[in-house]
Amino acid sequence: MEERWSNEHVLSLAPDQASLKAAGKLSAPAPWTDAGWGGGALWGACKGSGKTPYFPCVDLSGPAYRCTCPSRKFPCKHVLGLLLLWSAGSPAVAEGAEQPEWVAEWLAKRRDAAEQKAVRQQERRESAKDDAAAARRAGQRAARVAAGARELRLRLADGVRHGLADHASGGWEEVAARMVDAQAPGLAARARELAHTPQDGLLEEYALLHLLAGAYGRVDELPAPLAATVRTRIGFSTGADEVLAGPTVRDRWHVLGSRDTADDRLTTRRIWLRGAKTGRPALLLSFGSPGKAPEVALPTGRVLEADMAYHPGARPLRAVLGTRYGEPEAAPPGPPAGVSPAEAVAGYGEAVADDPWLDAWPAVLGAVVPVLGPEGWQLTDGRSAVPVRHGSAPEQALWRLAAVSAGHPVTLFGEYGHAGFAPVTAWSADGRAIGLGQ
Structure with missing residues (x-):
């Protein structure tokens, strides 16, 4: 059983002097029936001016209070009176009594609410840990990519210094593997392509790759759209959910064409569209396992009304299809408008x-x-x-x-x-x- 509270403790809970004075009149056994305490709770029925008594209850572990009276004071005079009666050790409050159903239900709701609150707090703590871990991983990857970009710039500068005639012995497959280790797949792909670039196009490819690696070195100083382009070219990806959480463009999208390409790892489908009102082009990418067609399929020549969300970049093109407003329908007669x-x-x-x-x-x-x-x-x-x-x-x-x-x-x-x-x-x-x- 819980220890009884002292009279001073109870008096300290009163919201004001008026409540104390009113509670004093209710601290005698006369107005009380069915009062008891046990299982961490104190309860009773207090006769009022009407036919129906008031039912105050106290969760002693909280403490927390409830009463059926209309008072806006907290705790009310009935709760204070019951607490005073209990603290005085009055036999009118049965010790170890079985809790009435209404008391048990109230305590159960409080326990459920407390458990849900604890779960939410734990989820927030775990989310904070996950966010911290994600931030730590992002920082580690950024450092690796930056180191890889610096190494790539040195290799490109050495290649120019020694002459492009020695390009074939540049070991670009090895360089590409180093960029994979640096978690920069975009740099790795471009470095791998250098091994197969014709001699007359080498200087251009060297320059573009050197520019990209150098841009990542100062990516935090670039305008946001250009910085997004650099990160994408380096190999950082943005999830579809994150893209759709940003701004969208609603239009009637004319499907201009599609093309599937396949290799040993996956099938890639590209679908190009153009907004009838905005004139903006959009490219949808979808992927399937080898020998299996990607899920997204839009017939060429049809029109689809939908929201489109663009991946961030200096020249947004790749997009994610958002909410549709119907099935694809026939385009207006004739070909789309073109340019010279x-x-x-x-x-x-x-x-x-x-x-x-x-x-x-x-x-x-x-x-x-x-x-x-x-x-x-x-x-x-x-x-x-x-x-x-x-x-x-x-x-x-x-x-x-x-x-x-x-x-x-x-x-x-x-x-x-x-x-x-x-x-x-x-x-x-x-x-x-x-x-x-x-």
């Missing part, structure tokens, strides 16, 4: 000004004719032309494009970059979308 080859080149130039490591930018070419010349396929509108990027589409797909054109202008979607135009979708004279996939 000269405008596509200018558009890529503007994009590269924001992101120097950008290989290509989506573009819809309007009214171009595919022409096969001595140096390969060209796309021309009669005033300007762009070359078709070597290997961007199978030869039979380019002849199919020529057949669709039949010497007449067609609308063509693809990506234009420094290596030329990579065609993805063509629109025939009757407005049908024809994929030119690999």
Whole structure:
């Protein structure tokens, strides 16, 4: 059994003198019935001015109080009177009595609330530990990446110092492995590509890779969009949930084309869209295990109303599909609006000004004719032309494009970059979308 509280302890709980005076009148056995204490609680029934008595109760472990009276004072006079009666050792309060059901229910609710509070506090403590651990891991990775970037810059500088003629002996596979150890997969991929870069393109690739490694060295000083681009190029990723938690763009998105590529590890699907109202391009990436198609599938030539959230960057393109507002529906008759080859080149130039490591930018070419010349396929509108990027589409797909054109202008979607135009979708004279996939 709990120890009885002293009279002084009880009096110290009174919210004011008026409550003390009123409680004094209730500290005698006369108004009380069914009073008892046990199991950490004190309870009773106090006769009032009405027919129904008031039922005060005290959780002695809290302490905590409750009473059925309408008083806004806490504790009320009935609770104080019961406590005074109990502290005086009055036989009117039965010691070790069995708790009434209403007392047991109140105590059970309090225990449940206390347990839930303890669970929440523990979860917060564990979350704080997880956050601290995540911050520690992020700091460790940042330090490793920074060290890897510094090492890569030295290797690139040595390569230039010794002459690009010795490039083949540069050990770039070993350098790529070092970047993997530094948790910089983006740097590793670019370093690995150097081993297969033609001699006439080496200096450009050296410069871009040196620029990227140097940019990470001062990434905290860069504007936020450019810093995000650098981190992405280095190999830091942003989860879809985190992207969707940011701002979204609602539009009617025209599906311009899609393409699947596969290797030994996974199948990658790229879906390009363009907002009808905003004109913004968007690229959706989805992945599947070898031999299995990715889950995201949007038919080319259809229109989808949806929210789109973009990954952070200086030139946002990759996006995550958010809330849909219906199933894909037919696009308006005819091909999408396009630009001239000269405008596509200018558009890529503007994009590269924001992101120097950008290989290509989506573009819809309007009214171009595919022409096969001595140096390969060209796309021309009669005033300007762009070359078709070597290997961007199978030869039979380019002849199919020529057949669709039949010497007449067609609308063509693809990506234009420094290596030329990579065609993805063509629109025939009757407005049908024809994929030119690999």
